[in-house]
Amino acid sequence: GHSAILERQRSRESSARTYARSFPIVPARAEGMWVEGVDGRRYLDCLSGAGTLALGHNHPVVLEAVRRTLDSGAPLHVLDLATPEKDRFTDALFATLPSGFADKARVHFCGPTGTDGVEAAFKLMQTATGRRGILSFGGGYHGMTAGALAASGGVTTRTPVPGIAADVTRLPYPYPYRCPFGVGGDQGARLSATYTERLLDDPNGGVVPPAAMIVEAVQGEGGAVPAPDDWMREMRRITAERDIPLIIDEVQTGVGRTGAFWAVEHSGIVPDAMVMSKAIGGSLPLAVLVYHEDYDGWLPGAHTGTFRGNTLAMAAGTATLEYVTEQGLAERAAVVGARMTERLNALRSSLPAIGDVRGRGLMIGVELVDPDAEPDACGARPVDPRTAVQVRTACLERGLIVELGGRFDSTVRLLPPLIISDEQVEAVLDRLTDAIATVTA
Numbered sequence: 056g057h058s059a060i061l062e063r064q065r066s067r068e069s070s071a072r073t074y075a076r077s078f079p080i081v082p083a084r085a086e087g088m089w090v091e092g093v094d095g096r097r098y099l100d101c102l103s104g105a106g107t108l109a110l111g112h113n114h115p116v117v118l119e120a121v122r123r124t125l126d127s128g129a130p131l132h133v134l135d136l137a138t139p140e141k142d143r144f145t146d147a148l149f150a151t152l153p154s155g156f157a158d159k160a161r162v163h164f165c166g167p168t169g170t171d172g173v174e175a176a177f178k179l180m181q182t183a184t185g186r187r188g189i190l191s192f193g194g195g196y197h198g199m200t201a202g203a204l205a206a207s208g209g210v211t212t213r214t215p216v217p218g219i220a221a222d223v224t225r226l227p228y229p230y231p232y233r234c235p236f237g238v239g240g241d242q243g244a245r246l247s248a249t250y251t252e253r254l255l256d257d258p259n260g261g262v263v264p265p266a267a268m269i270v271e272a273v274q275g276e277g278g279a280v281p282a283p284d285d286w287m288r289e290m291r292r293i294t295a296e297r298d299i300p301l302i303i304d305e306v307q308t309g310v311g312r313t314g315a316f317w318a319v320e321h322s323g324i325v326p327d328a329m330v331m332s333k334a335i336g337g338s339l340p341l342a343v344l345v346y347h348e349d350y351d352g353w354l355p356g357a358h359t360g361t362f363r364g365n366t367l368a369m370a371a372g373t374a375t376l377e378y379v380t381e382q383g384l385a386e387r388a389a390v391v392g393a394r395m396t397e398r399l400n401a402l403r404s405s406l407p408a409i410g411d412v413r414g415r416g417l418m419i420g421v422e423l424v425d426p427d428a429e430p431d432a433c434g435a436r437p438v439d440p441r442t443a444v445q446v447r448t449a450c451l452e453r454g455l456i457v458e459l460g461g462r463f464d465s466t467v468r469l470l471p472p473l474i475i476s477d478e479q480v481e482a483v484l485d486r487l488t489d490a491i492a493t494v495t496a
């Protein structure tokens with residue numbers, strides 16, 4: 056039963072267990088936004104496999120695609136050989152790519168998880184440019200392997216191990232609420248761009264000649280922080296003028312979540328590469344690197360891996376990509392997300408522990424602060440990680456799964472599936488509001 060399973064897990068699994076520590080749930084069944092434990096308790100899932108489940112749990116079109124593939128006798132593992140499933144997935148994927156990028160794009164099927172795509176992107180660009188350095192951003196998150204971890208911006212518990220960040224130059228992300236320049240808003244974003252440009256041109260700036268810049272159009276683990284579109288356009292200009300390839304990490308933002316199919320589309324820029332994972336596999340592990348053909352300088356075998364063509368993931372992914380497009384779920388994410396963000400913002404006057412509400416589409420952050428502390432120059436009060444942990448627990452007690460992120464894990468992140476119904480929106484807002492009100496009363 057429930058407790059025995061949790062106890063065995065506690066004694067046998069690595070101490071790095073994270074979600075399992077915060078959510079003492081033993082899921083037995085799940086459907087759409089619902090997760091049900093072996094103890095029969097039901098939860099609304101606003102974590103969605105860290106943003107993986109665009110269509111929620113066990114969506115009929117995903118199950119049908121997996122069943123059909125299993126019944127067809129297709130080989131489930133073929134290394135990187137061509138299969139009808141891979142062919143269909145590639146078609147579906149290319150149909151979603153931003154205009155100006157699709158016609159010259161190449162896809163590399165990576166190992167099964169997002170960090171593999173990030174490593175492939177770095178290596179590809181290092182090969183293509185003959186340079187080593189990586190430009191990345193404070194608060195960014197790109198994965199757990201050495202390169203991806205080094206490029207991550209020190210997201211609390213996942214702080215890079217000392218010594219591996221040597222070739223990375225970390226730049227200030229335009230985070231208006233906690234602006235690194237202390238001014239916030241558009242002015243802060245402009246200063247971030249100016250600083251970046253000057254640093255790159257400063258012979259004494261100590262920047263390792265960059266092979267690439269990697270950026271999230273909306274930081275996910277960093278606390279659902281959207282970059283202004285103008286700032287994204289500035290990054291495109293700055294990198295293009297210096298012949299630095301621009302990689303967009305769409306691992307968490309992709310497949311409709313931010314209100315566009317890919318978050319990079321909001322700014323209209325054309326990147327040199329995009330890393331995709333999570334939702335593209337329709338609940339199953341899949342990661343790809345898509346890049347401009349000019350960078351295709353790898354020799355055959357230059358970047359391999361055993362699990363790079365999972366047939367079931369391709370089938371589930373194709374069904375997901377097609378369904379999101381056919382049903383206009385990106386547009387729906389934009390509308391529903393705006394409504395949720397607006398409603399949460401309106402709570403700020405009655406619940407002063409809510410310091411900031413932000414996001415794009417269904418990638419929403421509610422940053423919790425100490426309401427009694429003095430605000431800084433941007434109006435931000437100090438983060439309140441203790442309250443955040445209590446709110447997460449209080450949400451769970453009310454049947455709502457939410458995860459934390461951002462500075463010192465003080466931001467409640469909402470990543471509901473794109474198929475969230477209007478009634479579920481109300482239930483999520485009610486439960487979260489009640490949790491924050493109770494904890495901070």
Ligand code: PMP
Pocket residue numbers: 105168169170171173196197198199271275276304305306307308332333
């Ligand atoms: N990039 C981003 C933006 C992510 O959010 C994540 C995972 N949260 C990763 C990369 C790494 O992906 P994975 O955990 O699948 O390795």
